[in-house]
Structure formats: C-alpha cells, structure tokens
Amino acid sequence: xxxxxxxxxxxxxxxxxxxxxxxxxxxxxxxxxxxxxxxxxxxxxxxxxxxxxxxxxxxxxxxxxxxxxxxxxxxxxxxxxxxxxxxxxxxxxxxxxxxxxxxxxxxxxxxxxxxxxxxxxxxxxxxxxxxxxxxxxxxxxxxxxxxxxxxxxxxxxxxxxxxxxxxxxxxxxxxxxxxxxxxxxxxxxxxxxxxxxxxxxxxxxxxxxxxxxxxxxxxxxxxxxxxxxxxxxxxxxxxxxxxxxxxxxxxxxxxxxxxxxxxxxxxxxxxxxxxxxxxxxxxxxxxxxxxxxxxxxxxxxxxxxxxxxxxxx
Amino acid sequence: xxxxxxxxxxxxxxxxxxxxxxxxxxxxxxxxxxxxxxxxxxxxxxxxxxxxxxxxxxxxxxxxxxxxxxxxxxxxxxxxxxxxxxxxxxxxxxxxxxxxxxxxxxxxxxxxxxxxxxxxxxxxxxxxxxxxxxxxxxxxxxxxxxxxxxxxxxxxxxxxxxxxxxxxxxxxxxxxxxxxxxxxxxxxxxxxxxxxxxxxxxxxxxxxxxxxxxxxxxxxxxxxxxxxxxxxxxxxxxxxxxxxxxxxxxxxxxxxxxxxxxxxxxxxxxxxxxxxxxxxxxxxxxxxxxxxxxxxxxxxxxxxxxxxxxxxxxxxxxxxxxxxxxxxxx
Numbered sequence: 001x002x003x004x005x006x007x008x009x010x011x012x013x014x015x016x017x018x019x020x021x022x023x024x025x026x027x028x029x030x031x032x033x034x035x036x037x038x039x040x041x042x043x044x045x046x047x048x049x050x051x052x053x054x055x056x057x058x059x060x061x062x063x064x065x066x067x068x069x070x071x072x073x074x075x076x077x078x079x080x081x082x083x084x085x086x087x088x089x090x091x092x093x094x095x096x097x098x099x100x101x102x103x104x105x106x107x108x109x110x111x112x113x114x115x116x117x118x119x120x121x122x123x124x125x126x127x128x129x130x131x132x133x134x135x136x137x138x139x140x141x142x143x144x145x146x147x148x149x150x151x152x153x154x155x156x157x158x159x160x161x162x163x164x165x166x167x168x169x170x171x172x173x174x175x176x177x178x179x180x181x182x183x184x185x186x187x188x189x190x191x192x193x194x195x196x197x198x199x200x201x202x203x204x205x206x207x208x209x210x211x212x213x214x215x216x217x218x219x220x221x222x223x224x225x226x227x228x229x230x231x232x233x234x235x236x237x238x239x240x241x242x243x244x245x246x247x248x249x250x251x252x253x254x255x256x257x258x259x260x261x262x263x264x265x266x267x268x269x270x271x272x273x274x275x276x277x278x279x280x281x282x283x284x285x286x287x288x289x290x291x292x293x294x295x296x297x298x299x300x301x302x303x304x305x306x307x308x309x310x311x312x313x
Numbered sequence: 314x315x316x317x318x319x320x321x322x323x324x325x326x327x328x329x330x331x332x333x334x335x336x337x338x339x340x341x342x343x344x345x346x347x348x349x350x351x352x353x354x355x356x357x358x359x360x361x362x363x364x365x366x367x368x369x370x371x372x373x374x375x376x377x378x379x380x381x382x383x384x385x386x387x388x389x390x391x392x393x394x395x396x397x398x399x400x401x402x403x404x405x406x407x408x409x410x411x412x413x414x415x416x417x418x419x420x421x422x423x424x425x426x427x428x429x430x431x432x433x434x435x436x437x438x439x440x441x442x443x444x445x446x447x448x449x450x451x452x453x454x455x456x457x458x459x460x461x462x463x464x465x466x467x468x469x470x471x472x473x474x475x476x477x478x479x480x481x482x483x484x485x486x487x488x489x490x491x492x493x494x495x496x497x498x499x500x501x502x503x504x505x506x507x508x509x510x511x512x513x514x515x516x517x518x519x520x521x522x523x524x525x526x527x528x529x530x531x532x533x534x535x536x537x538x539x540x541x542x543x544x545x546x547x548x549x550x551x552x553x554x555x556x557x558x559x560x561x562x563x564x565x566x567x568x569x570x571x572x573x574x575x576x577x578x579x580x581x582x583x584x585x586x587x588x589x590x591x592x593x594x595x596x597x598x599x600x601x602x603x604x605x606x607x608x609x610x611x612x613x614x615x616x617x618x619x620x621x622x623x624x625x626x627x628x629x630x631x632x633x634x635x636x637x638x639x640x641x642x643x
Contacts, residue, residue, distance in 0.1 A: 002545060021545055064546040103557055135373035135558035170380030178575075179347040196393055203392035227394055233598035234392070276608035277599055284603055
C-alpha cells in the first residue's frame with residue numbers, strides 16, 4: 001500500500017497527491033506537511049477562497065484527501081480550514097457528495113466540534129453514532145477524549161477509559177493512555193499493569209520497556225527492583241542510544257542495592273548474586289554513558305554524578 | 314506432421330492433426346470470451362457486494378479479548394518476566410473456585426458474559442418476531458436474508474461459471490482443442506481430457522471443457538495484472554470501517570464467530586500453557602547485556618524472583634543457560 005517512492009523523493013517532486021497518500025499509508029502524523037500539500041491539491045487557499053483543484057481527482061481519492069486535510073487542520077488548530085473541508089465534503093459540487101448520515105462524516109463533524117470547544121454538541125454526535133452501532137470503537141474513544149480535554153473531569157475521564165478498555169481490551173494505545181492516567185495520580189502499580197499490557201502489544205519498543213522499568217523502580221520493593229533492572233536492561237538492548245534508559249538502569253540497580261541493604265540477613269544472603277550483577281550493571285552503564293558524553297560540555301557533570309553513585313555503592 | 318506415404322506400422326500414440334479452424338473458431342474465441350466474462354464478473358461483483366454490516370457488541374468485545382489473550386500466548390509473552398507472565402496467565406484462565414479470590418479468570422468471565430448477552434439478545438429478538446430462529450438450526454441459519462447477503466458476492470461468479478460450462482459442453486462436446494508440447498502420464502487424463510472418454514488418446518491433448526478450466530485458473534494472475542491493485546483509498550476505507558465497528562461480510566457464512574465458545578477455548582489454551590520451554594527475553598536481558606562481564610555464579614544458589622520453583626527444585630531457564638555458558642567458558 002502506498003506510493004513506491006520515499007517521502008523525500010516525493011517532496012522534491014512536489015507530488016501533492018502521493019505525499020498525502022504516503023503519509024496515510026505509513027500512518028505518519030505530519031499535519032503541517034498535509035496542510036501545505038493538501039491545500040494546493042484540493043484548491044484551497046490560505047485566505048479561505050477555493051478554486052478548481054490543480055488536477056482532476058476521482059471521487060474516492062478526493063474525499064480521502066479531504067478527510068485527511070480536515071484532520072490535519074484540526075491538528076494544527078486551523079478550524080476555519082477544517083470547516084471548509086467539512087463543507088466541501090458534503091457540498092453538491094460533485095455527484096458523489098457525502099450524505100450527512102455517513103458515520104465517517106459524523107465522526108469528522110464531532111471532531112471539528114470538539115476542536116472549537118463545543119464539547120456537549122460533540123458528545124451528542126458521538127452518542128448518536130454509538131446508538132447506531134454500539135461497537136463503534138472510535139466514537140467511544142472520542143467520548144473519553146472529550147472528558148480528558150476538560151479540566152476537573154479527570155475522574156470521569158478515567159472511568160470512561162476504563163469502560164472503553166473493558167469493551168476493547170485489545171487496544172494497546174488505550175492501555176498506554178490508561179498507564180499515563182494512572183501515573184498522573186501516582187498509581188504506580190496500576191501503571192505497571194497497564195505498561196505490561198503495552199509491552200505485550202509492542203514488545204520491541206525500547207521506550208515502553210524503559211517506562212515499565214521506571215514504574216517498577218518507583219513502585220519499590222525487592223521484586224519490583226529486580227523487574228525494573230530487567231526491563232531497563234531490555235530497553236537498553238533494544239536501543240543502545242536510549243540515554244534515559246541507561247540512566248534508569250544505573251538508578252534502578254542502585255535502588256536495588258539499597259533494598260538489599262535494608263533486607264534481613266537471610267534475604268541478604270540470597271541476593272548475593274543479584275548484588276554482584278547490580279554492581280556490574282552500574283559500572284557497565286557508567287562506562288557506556290561516559291562514552292556518550294565524552295568531549296561534550298555535559299561530560300564533566302555526568303562523570304561526577306557517576307562517581308558519586310559508584311562511591312555510594 | 315503428415316507424411317505423404319503412410320507407414321505400415323503406426324505407433325499407438327500417433328500425432329493427430331488439429332484443424333486450424335479449431336484454433337480460429339474455438340480456442341481463441343473461448344479465450345477471449347473468458348477474458349471478457351472475467352472482467353464483467355469483477356465489475357458486477359462490485360455492485361453486488363453487500364454494504365458493511367455493524368459488528369454486534371458481543372462479537373466486537375469477544376474479538377478484542379481474543380486479541381489480548383493471543384498476545385500473551387504468542388511470542389510477545391516472552392517480553393514479560395516469567396513471574397509476571399505466569400501471574401497473568403493464571404488470572405486470565407483460572408476456573409471459578411480456584412482463582413485468587415474464588416472468582417473465575419478474566420477470559421472465563423468474559424465467556425459467560427458473552428453467553429448471557431447472546432441469550433438476552435436472542436430473547437429480545439424472539440420477542441419482536443417469533444419463529445425467526447428455527448430451533449435445531451445453527452445460529453444465523455434461520456435468517457435467509459443474512460445468508461443471501463453473504464452469497465450475493467459469489468453469486469455472479471457461480472451463475473456465470475455454470476452457464477459457461479453448460480454452454481461449452483453443449484457446443485464443443487468432444488472437441489480436442491490443444492496439444493501441450495510435452496508428454497504426460499495417464500494420471501492427467503482426468504484433468505486434461507474431461508468429457509472425452511478415449512483411453513488410447515495421448516494425455517497431452519486437451520479437451521474443450523478442460524481447456525475452459527485451465528484458462529479459468531490460469532487467468533487469475535492475468536486479471537490481477539490487467540485490473541491492477543485496488544485503490545489505496547478503498548483499502549483504507551475498509552480499515553476505517555473496521556475501526557468504527559463495521560465489517561464487510563466476507564465469505565459465505567455471515568455468522569461464523571461464536572464468542573462464548575471461542576473465549577472458553579482460549580482460556581483452556583492458556584490454562585494448558587507452561588512457562589517451561591518458553592524463552593523469557595527480559596529474564597535474560599541482564600546476562601545478554603553484560604555478556605562476558607556477567608559475574609560468575611557463586612557456590613551458593615540464589616533463589617526467588619527468577620521464576621525458579623523453590624518448592625520442587627525446578628531450576629529457572631536463565632540459571633540453566635548460565636551454567637551452560639560457564640561450562641563453555643571453563
């Protein structure tokens with residue numbers, strides 16, 4: 001799916017249609033590119049006037065580009081452009097105007113309403129969509145977003161997200177959102193559970209492992225400290241340039257050592273091997289970090305920080 | 314092909330002369346008719362395709378649950394540590410009475426829930442219009458309209474095939490159209506000489522009905538080339554419809570998903586899984602990261618946390634590998 005050339009080639013050729021197609025096919029989020037190339041393609045001008053599009057498009061292509069441009073203009077906060085896209089969608093200029101009861105059109109309408117702050121109207125649109133088809137996941141997600149966008153409705157938003165997740169437990173993005181919501185109220189155990197779900201969904205993402213490790217480390221406890229080390233080590237392995245994960249690995253190992261120190265004598269004996277590993281991890285991570293910062297102005301500070309850590313060991 | 318003086322002894326598999334009229338009036342017209350018919354069929358099929366139908370709430374939820382469970386069951390499960398993986402597996406697949414607080418596991422609860430919801434829905438439907446689901450029939454079979462929807466798309470192809478085959482066997486019965494330029498064993502007789510009951514005829518001759526079949530299957534790749542891939546926008550439209558809870562009725566059976574049954578089966582699958590023989594990448598991550606610098610194991614065995622079974626003395630995977638690599642090193 002999508003054009004065969006890569007994006008820079010298309011950009012240099014100024015091939016508006018295929019740039020939009022490429023961005024859609026690869027699910028990129030490039031609202032500025034979409035707006036700057038979608039406007040000339042569809043004949044919109046920045047002063048609000050419309051002309052004939054630069055090239056004749058068939059209906060499916062034109063409507064898809066309009067939808068994309070509408071979403072992108074919402075993304076950059078240009079509600080007037082979004083509105084003219086919406087009007088163009090059901091304008092009767094072409095023989096295939098979009099009917100107003102199309103669920104795809106109503107979804108866009110709801111998002112435009114949201115963007116201009118009319119949350120109640122938007123919620124009404126989504127409610128109607130859900131009434132027509134209760135398994136419309138998109139509308140259910142948008143209803144959560146409406147709540148999340150309003151200050152002072154955090155609790156309701158979390159409840160809505162919870163409802164959504166019990167209906168669609170396979171949605172990884174929603175789990176990620178839930179993890180962030182849990183973090184915002186300092187529920188580290190809940191966040192760990194959600195991030196575990198995200199790890200199951202995208203196991204090769206270094207950042208997810210890093211976040212899960214951090215949450216474990218923050219939650220505290222001997223077992224969690226060990227898990228934190230493991231996941232941070234995994235994050236570092238998946239992406240060797242993930243500096244935050246390197247720092248996290250050192251910090252988590254240190255936290256683990258502190259946990260061991262506070263443990264009872266019997267437990268301490270059991271953790272002998274773990275202590276060795278943690279110390280080695282601190283040294284290894286420190287060397288790596290020093291390599292990254294060598295010759296930069298930050299180098300001195302990082303060195304001092306790492307030395308302090310090593311001394312406290 | 315033909316010699317002026319026929320030899321006295323003719324081998325049993327002599328070459329037949331295929332009249333050039335056959336080529337001009339049968340082989341090529343058949344090919345052209347089939348190409349035209351194929352293009353026509355794909356265009357008619359587009360109009361006959363049923364519009365996307367909303368997925369029922371129960372099915373959507375069941376499918377999503379299944380997706381989540383499959384992630385744990387599949388290779389992605391190896392990116393949690395063993396203890397956490399095991400905890401999830403138990404929590405999802407426990408039977409009622411053996412879970413942590415005597416409740417059924419998540420998947421089993423979902424299965425019962427789907428079952429109840431299905432029953433409620435059926436009751437509500439039968440209240441509206443009795444006799445809709447004929448007892449004794451599998452679900453979805455009672456509603457002929459639903460069945461028709463799925464079949465409509467295939468209808469064009471089926472009707473066309475039937476008519477074409479009848480026509481060909483009526484008009485060109487017994488014709489030998491083509492000779493393939495290589496010898497074939499007797500086994501191919503069924504395939505190449507359908508409608509010709511001649512035991513002595515060489516298998517490399519192709520009868521008219523067989524030619525029809527060969528062309529029909531052979532043209533698929535040609536159609537893919539001729540019609541091109543579907544438009545990107547069309548494919549995206551299908552994806553968006555899916556996201557919004559609609560589905561194109563693919564295949565002849567409109568209702569093929571039985572959420573309670575599938576969820577229960579998935580719970581049973583999870584119940585039977587063990588962590589042994591499964592690679593937990595996260596548990597090995599530190600060892601892999603440090604490589605040779607990983608500290609040599611001391612005499613005293615540390616325990617706990619590494620998925621080691623203390624009670625039965627089963628070593629964890631990571632440990633085994635450690636000792637193995639140590640042997641290698643020494």
